[in-house]
Amino acid sequence: MPELPEVETTRLGIAPYVEGREIVEVRVRNRRLRVPVPEDFEQRLIGARVGCVTRRAKYLRLPLASSEGEGTLLWHLGMSGSLRIARVGDLPKKHDYVDLVTGEGFVLRYHDPRRFGFVDWQQGDGTEDTRLAHLGPEPLSEAFDGAWLYRLSLGKRMAVKPFLMDNRVVVGAGNIYAAEALFLAGIDPRRAAGRISKARFDRLALAVKDVLAAAITQGGTTLRDFVSGQGEPGYFAQKLNVYGRQGEPCRRCGQPLKRIVLGQRASVFCPGCQR
Numbered sequence: 065m066p067e068l069p070e071v072e073t074t075r076l077g078i079a080p081y082v083e084g085r086e087i088v089e090v091r092v093r094n095r096r097l098r099v100p101v102p103e104d105f106e107q108r109l110i111g112a113r114v115g116c117v118t119r120r121a122k123y124l125r126l127p128l129a130s131s132e133g134e135g136t137l138l139w140h141l142g143m144s145g146s147l148r149i150a151r152v153g154d155l156p157k158k159h160d161y162v163d164l165v166t167g168e169g170f171v172l173r174y175h176d177p178r179r180f181g182f183v184d185w186q187q188g189d190g191t192e193d194t195r196l197a198h199l200g201p202e203p204l205s206e207a208f209d210g211a212w213l214y215r216l217s218l219g220k221r222m223a224v225k226p227f228l229m230d231n232r233v234v235v236g237a238g239n240i241y242a243a244e245a246l247f248l249a250g251i252d253p254r255r256a257a258g259r260i261s262k263a264r265f266d267r268l269a270l271a272v273k274d275v276l277a278a279a280i281t282q283g284g285t286t287l288r289d290f291v292s293g294q295g296e297p298g299y300f301a302q303k304l305n306v307y308g309r310q311g312e313p314c315r316r317c318g319q320p321l322k323r324i325v326l327g328q329r330a331s332v333f334c335p336g337c338q339r
């Protein structure tokens with residue numbers, strides 16, 4: 065599943081080919097995405113110019129300006145979606161469902177085998193969208209820190225891992241990144257959120273920022289893959305300390321890593337280093 069670093073890398077990858085460009089053609093090969101592609105999608109987009117592409121959580125926003133007014137495309141990659149840049153004339157592959165063609169001959173092409181993603185058009189700048197209304201802070205912003213985590217955790221009995229993975233607490237701490245950040249901060253994923261000190265939350269917030277920033281940096285090395293034909297989108301090959309390593313020795317203390325299920329998600333941690 066594309067996580068926040070993959071979505072941020074997508075934003076960086078597509079921006080140079082769409083920002084400031086006019087959409088001259090729209091091809092929708094399958095409207096049945098998680099949210100059906102709006103009926104008037106093609107009509108609204110043709111002739112519109114794309115503004116600065118932004119990201120909020122795992123949503124990409126593409127502002128559009130045309131003689132008809134201002135609107136925004138809200139794009140979510142779902143479980144298996146990806147956006148790539150093709151050239152006019154590059155034939156679509158299976159599951160390539162939406163193409164936006166620019167005047168320069170580039171195609172923003174959406175691929176989504178499982179069709180859990182969507183692209184939706186809305187009036188205005190898209191910030192009012194209810195899908196974005198209850199999201200917590202961006203992990204790499206100043207609004208997200210140990211004090212924020214500590215304040216939200218007070219009185220909470222739930223385990224810290226599902227607490228951290230709650231989008232209202234912070235966005236982008238998916239299963240991999242939450243597991244890795246808890247390891248770096250030395251916190252047992254089962255520990256009740258409300259029983260963690262401010263100092264330990266300070267370390268945890270920094271660890272979340274570190275693992276996500278490292279993944280985004282890693283993603284930056286794949287940016288050339290955004291133009292047609294080169295490589296499939298995938299996860300960034302990061303050196304993981306705990307995720308997917310159950311039974312293997314902890315890189316810090318050598319003890320075998322343990323796997324448990326927390327909030328219906330597999331969680332791997334080191335019983336020696338995480339308390």
Ligand code: ZN
Binds near residue numbers: 315316318334337338
């Ligand atoms: Zn250890």
